[in-house]
Amino acid sequence: MKDALLRVEDLDFVYDSDRGPVKVFESLSLEIDRGEFVAVLGHNGSGKSTLAKHFNAILLPAGGTVYVDGMSTADEELLYEIRRRVGMVFQNPDNQIVANIVEEDVAFGPENLGVPSAEIRERVNDALRTVGMYGYREHAPHRLSGGQKQRVAIAGILAMKPECIVLDEPTAMLDPTGREEVMRTISALNRESGVTIVLITHHMDEAARCARVVVMDSGKIIADGPPKSVFTEIELLRSVGLAVPQTVELAYSLRQKGFDLPLNCLDVEECAQAVSALFAGRKV
Amino acid sequence: MSILRCENLTHIYGKGTPFEHVALDSVSFAMERGEFVALIGHTGSGKSTLIQHLNGLLKPDGGAVYFDEKNIWDEKSDVRKVRFKVGLVFQYPEYQLFEETVGKDIAFGPKNMGLAEDELKERVREAASFVGIDEELLEKSPFELSGGQRRRVAIAGIIAMRPEALILDEPTAGLDPRGRDEILSRIAEYRSNTGSAVLLVTHSMEDAARYAERLVVMNGAHVFMQGTPAEVFSRAEELQSAGLAVPQITRVCMRLRELGVDIDPATYTVEEAVRQLTRLKNGAAGGVPNA
Structure with missing residues (x-):
């Protein structure tokens, strides 16, 4: 039996702009199973970030339903449980660091979940070891490189023990070394800890390393499958402004x-x- | 005659403090008028420090920088004027927009040059059209624009000064492939229309190979290599050992060479690889007997 962790059913979403409402999705459906490693590809404005924000109830559907582990994101009472299961990492590492010391930053999430302090200590250490930043636990985050900051951000999510991490262009502001650090970290998380990964990106080489690639354009899914089959659709990808x-x-x-x-x-x-x-x- | 040249340029941050760090160690390089050069190197290799010397934002701790063969820090020269002639676009320049309207923002640089109102208007229009910003957007607030548009407005603000050398620090960072190609082709077009020299700082070997005539590779505060893309990529193994990526197509050609296919391992564009392989198949070159 399929084990859908994220299920999007007939999702509609509309933005209000000064030129009137802009339809982003119309009846979009997608399922992501537990333990999958999925890339969502598309150029700017294709709707991929808007979709990502539906996965942990930052945005709520205008029509249709988004289920996380069977719970509808529209149910306000379940918000806590939903955000515990799905953590988000954003593009700019400087916008998601809240503390002056790395380990305090990583502790921020579990503290808010009301985890007992002895366990927080343990979770913070484990999370920092997992992303290879334990040696920096007492450093100031602003002195780290971009790749290191993103790994701290990922550790902050890991300390909440989520089942799924959604990363919205986590490498867009990083140099090649930083990009590689982040890609290795999330690949290992998926492989070794079974964390479901949804990677929003426009880097083809990153998508090629995922098990499944979902390509979006104008709010629609235009291709969905393993990279080996999706990337052979070269004319389709080019027509939506993506390179192969x-x-x-x-x-x-x-x-x-x-x-x-x-x-x-x-x-x-x-x-x-x-x-x-x-x-x-x-x-x- | 070179438009920009530095000779044994050395820069030390925090000199005399425990945080002393040599960012540039005796760097020499030159750029000809109208040349398109790419400056490559990983974070911390000194790229950004180097370009901030080229328009006098940083002062050398050793060596000298020449614009039009005149030392820019010479008593007789005027560093302020050099800044109008060497346009520098920083990383994520869209964060530097501050004026009420797009038009005023683009006009800020040329206005400081003391240009008359008519000339100013003309330059703003010209620069906006160069980067593909519609005239109707000129009256809007920069904050009403998309990220990609804001970046192009920031670049237009530099272009409006009609610099003789245009330096861009990772102008495509964070953009999708379409946005990246659009910005780079506009810059290439600006250069062919005006004859301005362009220095493109980038992490992308693919972009460097595609647009630049010459590559300068920095590593550990030194110039590690320089030459045409073909010359630089013929030393792909050295590049890789310095932790620098080479284009994926170059890696394919290097591997093909090892597998006994008679292809130039320094090939750096897909078109060129296809050309060589097609020629091999048709038997016009060696390596395939009885073809």
């Missing part, structure tokens, strides 16, 4: 020139093997 990895672009262009090559080799090694096989065959 260079490996796929190479395979696509070569196919157009009459080469017999699979489109679904995403990483460098697979791609090089597939291309070289083309030539190995010819030598015989």
